[in-house]
Amino acid sequence: MLELRHLSKSYNGRPVLDRLSWQFKAGEFVSIMGDSGVGKSTLLNLVAGLDTPDAGPGEAPIIVDGIAMSGLDDDGATRLRRARMGFIFQAFHVLPHLTLLQNIGLPLLLNGLPSARATEMLDAVGLGGRENDFPHQLSGGQLQRVAIARALVHRPALVLADEPTGNLDPDTAEAILTLLQREIKATGACAIMVTHSLAAAKKTDKILNLSKNGLQETTIVNPFAQ
């Protein structure tokens, strides 16, 4: 579903990611952990097309659903992102002037898809009946549920989440992750979640550790990690 082939990124000549390779499969919920500053958000931003990798001519370091991102122009990348990806990023927060239903329905509108599933998703995240409310009327946990509904409503093949439960209390975080897990399994998407929380990572199928040595699957994790 998502293939990384020798993905590298440096900022001002300083390497952050160095020839990273991995294959993420459809239907897989994977978490990425690792020390602060190791490049986890950079990795998600590159896959999201929000930043560009270092690449020589002819190289295709990021392949989404068989499509090399490097072969796309801006419009092509936007279309790929819009149709096949869902984001749960702080930077893509729910829009304050749209109702909850309009927020969740936005990816459907942008992709020319029928709007009925927005109501279904609002129900699925436990906010049925609140379609006409505005984001400021919700708690942090409820807002995060709206963000999850919006990220999944158009059945994207790839879901990218950056600390989706970072600012939530443990019970709400657990509920949000259970919801995310359920929806990912229901849609068959591949989901990649960056997190510092071991409790959050334990909800995923696979925990990867990002370090200067690249990505490695982790089986034994530090029991004292937060």
Ligand SMILES: Nc1ncnc2c1ncn2[C@@H]1O[C@H](COP(=O)(O)OP(=O)(O)OP(=O)(O)O)[C@@H](O)[C@H]1O
């Ligand atoms: N736009 C940028 N320009 C210059 N340096 C950057 C930029 N974005 C990230 N970096 C640097 O790249 C490195 C990796 O940052 P990144 O945010 O990906 O780390 P992270 O693993 O997500 O960290 P954290 O766990 O603290 O969120 C850091 O040293 C950061 O300063």
